[in-house]
Amino acid sequence: MRPFQKTIVARSCAELYGEFVKTRRISDARIERFYGAEGYDVYNPSVPFEWEGETFLAGRVEKRDSELSEARFFVRRADGWHLAEGTARLPLQDPFVTMIDGRLVLGGVRVEFTEGGGARWHTEFYAGSPYDLRPIACGPDQMKDIRLLQLSDGRIAVMSRPQGRSMEQYGCISKVGFTIIRSLAELSAETIERAPYLEKLFLDTEWGGCNQLHLLKNGKIGVIGHKSCRTGTGKGAALHYYGIAFAVDPETRALTQDEMIVSSDCFPRVEPKRSDLADVTFTAGIERHADGTARVWTGLSDTHVGSLEIADPFLPFED
Numbered sequence: 043m044r045p046f047q048k049t050i051v052a053r054s055c056a057e058l059y060g061e062f063v064k065t066r067r068i069s070d071a072r073i074e075r076f077y078g079a080e081g082y083d084v085y086n087p088s089v090p091f092e093w094e095g096e097t098f099l100a101g102r103v104e105k106r107d108s109e110l111s112e113a114r115f116f117v118r119r120a121d122g123w124h125l126a127e128g129t130a131r132l133p134l135q136d137p138f139v140t141m142i143d144g145r146l147v148l149g150g151v152r153v154e155f156t157e158g159g160g161a162r163w164h165t166e167f168y169a170g171s172p173y174d175l176r177p178i179a180c181g182p183d184q185m186k187d188i189r190l191l192q193l194s195d196g197r198i199a200v201m202s203r204p205q206g207r208s209m210e211q212y213g214c215i216s217k218v219g220f221t222i223i224r225s226l227a228e229l230s231a232e233t234i235e236r237a238p239y240l241e242k243l244f245l246d247t248e249w250g251g252c253n254q255l256h257l258l259k260n261g262k263i264g265v266i267g268h269k270s271c272r273t274g275t276g277k278g279a280a281l282h283y284y285g286i287a288f289a290v291d292p293e294t295r296a297l298t299q300d301e302m303i304v305s306s307d308c309f310p311r312v313e314p315k316r317s318d319l320a321d322v323t324f325t326a327g328i329e330r331h332a333d334g335t336a337r338v339w340t341g342l343s344d345t346h347v348g349s350l351e352i353a354d355p356f357l358p359f360e361d
Contacts, residue, residue, distance in 0.1 A: 044358045046262075046289070046296035052242045053300070055271040055282055062284075062302035071309050071350035073342070076116060078125025079103050083315070086341035088139040089254060089327040090118065093146065098172055099123055099339075100137035100148060101347065106315060109161075113137035113150045115172045129172045135163075136341075138253065138326065142192045142226060145169045147178075151186050167229065179229040187251025188234055191263060198223050199263055199292055202237045203251035214246035218267075222292060240290065240297060244269065250286070254327025256356060263290045264356035266327045269300070280318045285325030285340060287355035303328075303355050304338050314343035323348075330354055 076084040088100040097118040104111045113134040116123035134150025141147070146169065153163040165181035165188045181188045187203035202219035209216060219237030223229060244250050248271040256264035270283045285304035290297055306323045314320040324341035331337070336354040341347060 044289070044298045046291050046294070046298055048294075048296050050242045050297050050299050052245050054245050055248055055269050055284055058269065058286065058300070058302040059284060059305060062305065066308070067353060068304075068308050069351045071348065073310060073312060074347040074349055075122030076101065076125075076347070077122060078116070079114065081105070083345045084114075084116070084123075085343075085345055085347055086136040086324050087326050087339060087347050088137050088148070089329060089339050091139055091141075091146070093172055098126060098129075100139060100150075102135050102137060102150075102341070104135075106345070109135075109153065109155070111135045111153075113148070126172065130168075130170075130175045132166075132168065132175065134166060136186070136324070138189065140190050140192070140255070142169070142190065142198060143196075146171055146175075147190060147226075148175055149188065149190070164231075169226070178226055180231055182231040182235045185234070187253065187267075189252045189255050190229075191255035191257060193222070193257060193292065194261065196225075198226065198229070199255060200229070200234060200237060201252040201255060201265070202234045204235075204239075205249065212246075214244070216244060216249040216251065217241075218243050218250075218252060220290060220292075220295065238295075240295065243288075243297075243300060247271070253285075253325050256328075256330065258289065258356055258360050260360050261292070262359055263292055264359060265290060266303070266325055266355075267300075268323070268325055269302075280320070281322055283322040283324055285323055285338060287328075289356065289359040298359060301355065303352055304340055304350070306342060308350055309342060309348040312342050312346040312348075315345050319344045328352075328355070330356065 084101040086102040115126040115129035117126040137150040167179040168175035205216040221237035250269040254266040288300040326339040328336040
């Protein structure tokens with residue numbers, strides 16, 4: 043088993059990427075096809091999930107020249123993903139899903155644009171089915187990347203991602219918080235805001251967050267996330283987002299060292315929404331397979347969805 047440690051070493055995007063390109067083993071990298079949303083980009087998806095015998099995926103649907111988004115459901119067919127008629131549509135960015143108490147829980151970021159080009163946002167949570175979702179909770183203002191996982195005893199693990207003004211006292215860009223609540227009734231902005239931090243995931247000058255949580259067979263939590271940085275200045279500045287994996291012991295809060303699992307150059311090149319987004323891989327999560335492999339699902343350059351096969355990154359944490 044890979045070691046769980048109270049304190050890990052913050053490693054840069056450049057260091058992780060340098061290791062990744064030397065050892066990566068990927069296969070079947072492809073750009074996913076979407077139908078029924080012609081004239082719009084579909085990107086930053088949820089992972090696929092099963093509902094009443096069919097496979098669904100929620101995607102961020104958006105015009106190329108706009109940030110006004112909807113979260114829409116697509117259903118898998120032989121030739122790709124087709125817009126699922128009659129399903130819910132919500133004014134959210136970057137949808138994600140999990141199952142809690144037998145219900146589908148969908149979250150996403152609601153953004154309100156202000157005069158002068160500014161914006162405010164918060165994460166919203168809905169529960170039900172792809173056809174009928176009802177609001178259940180909101181996260182704190184200006185917080186994205188909040189993720190949930192039901193544990194074997196029914197409690198719910200919550201990962202948060204404080205950023206902005208709350209990070210000024212730490213002299214960094216962002217942290218990841220972790221807490222456990224007894225039920226969805228305890229999910230609130232205050233509870234999420236108070237989640238104690240998991241330290242040393244990011245350098246002070248870089249940032250990231252959690253995108254998907256898996257309950258491992260030994261009770262640990264496998265985390266798929268992203269680690270991000272910026273290079274260059276002015277008009278030449280570029281964003282770099284990479285997919286990472288690590289694990290957390292929910293009882294002791296010990297962590298494993300994070301490892302990179304995917305980067306944008308694992309895929310055929312796609313046209314980005316803007317030039318500074320060409321190297322953005324916003325990883326939704328993985329589907330684990332019985333043969334020791336996993337399929338990664340990720341947004342690419344704010345315009346497409348990609349998927350590929352890798353070795354299951356959580357197997358070393360379950361031995």
